[in-house]
Amino acid sequence: MKIIRNISSMQKYSLKCRDKKKIGFVPTMGYLHEGHLSLIKRARKENDIVVLSIFVNPIQFGPKEDFEKYPRDFKRDERMSKSAGADIIFYPSWKDMYPEGYKTYLEVKDLQDHLCGRSRPGHFKGVATVVAKLFNIVQPFNAYFGQKDAQQCIIIKQMTRDLNIPVNIKVLETFRESDGLAMSSRNSYLLPKERKAALVVSRTLLAIKKNILSGERNINLLSVKANKLIKKEPLARLDYFSFADENTLEKITKLSGNVLVSAAVWIGKTRLIDNFRIGIK
């Protein structure tokens, strides 16, 4: 496995082989978990070359967010991605990605303003911008993302389609701990009692999913129930619990079509997200 830090070396490599070999790309912020590894393994099956990027992207963090303390462990990431089958780790510095005088930003209107965009203004502008840059550098045929970041996936799909970027976006199921907690690098922030409390997120989503599957269609009732379930957990503070149209991410008042049910919950100082998709006839 090769480690490439230099942007232009990575791009030269990609430009040289992009049309002879399929490049599969897994962009990450590092501190890998099984969810990331499942993306790498899928990329390994579907492509000739697998590139993983590790880049904690400063412009997608707000000024009061956790950019500084975001967990980093390159040696561990290196071992894990090698064993999962990556060929290259692209590991640029933020000074090379955003040199002095950097000025260009992407935005995906409307989609960026809902859900996490409301609590994290500017976040998805940062995400869209870095993904566009990484796609240009790595020149992938396929790129892999996890469903846990549902809004991110929808925004990246829209951006890719809108800008005619010739990359297939593949979204893989959320990977969970055995007790149901969605895997996230941020889970490492959780103290032991917070780790237990964090279960409230997946448990509440699952309860709501079961309610819908057994025929409940009243969004108000479902919302009240979700709020109650989360309030029961004293360490949890709800950011949002949302029923949205999966295409527009707009709040829905009637359960129909493709629906994204998603939640963001603070457990102490850690903000966790999770979701499920459901098609309703």
Place this chain on the structure above:
Amino acid sequence: MKIIRNISSMQKYSLKCRDKKKIGFVPTMGYLHEGHLSLIKRARKENDIVVLSIFVNPIQFGPKEDFEKYPRDFKRDERMSKSAGADIIFYPSWKDMYPEGYKTYLEVKDLQDHLCGRSRPGHFKGVATVVAKLFNIVQPFNAYFGQKDAQQCIIIKQMTRDLNIPVNIKVLETFRESDGLAMSSRNSYLLPKERKAALVVSRTLLAIKKNILSGERNINLLSVKANKLIKKEPLARLDYFSFADENTLEKITKLSGNVLVSAAVWIGKTRLIDNFRIGIK
């Protein structure tokens, strides 16, 4: 010469040959003039395949601007680009370029707000967005632009560098009519007496350039002179006459380094632009 209207046909073609052959790209809004042809001819010399795009980009026009009346003559453009050596005209519809639900926009901070950006809010966002799309569709090795649109060239260079787009941006000298008027598709709007009046733009810029070359360094004096010269022409109304740093496009108060001297002038209902670059030790 081939004419391709369908976006995905154009992209498939480009993806198939981009790494075997160099694609040279000349993006235009059509109604070609000698300036465009000089770009095509240069592209012909430096590449294996020359693609010209003709697309009057609605999102770079303000609501009160001339999108509707912008001159169009595809048959004429076809003849001219064939004779200049183009292999392909890419001629998409705006409904295909911006389908319903389109949401993604690029912006190049700071640079987009000066000069023409001040008089045409949103203009360069539209330019940056369409050029990013066209680059993704056409997959060029080299792309050609005219120095007449100085700010556009600077913004596209910055965007290409910032987003790591693997395209070389080449800027060619402004092409002029024999009397000095910078060529522009919008010159076709000018009535005969306006056509004469329009000369005030290049004449004023040339006078200022001569002044600087003979040692004048006082920007206030030069500005006053430029304003006077333009006022002398009763059909002209000055939008701006600017001395700016060529890298940041910020207004300068001292003549030094690489300077962009540029003007935008209304002649009747037609807005014309022109400029020159000068390096001052």
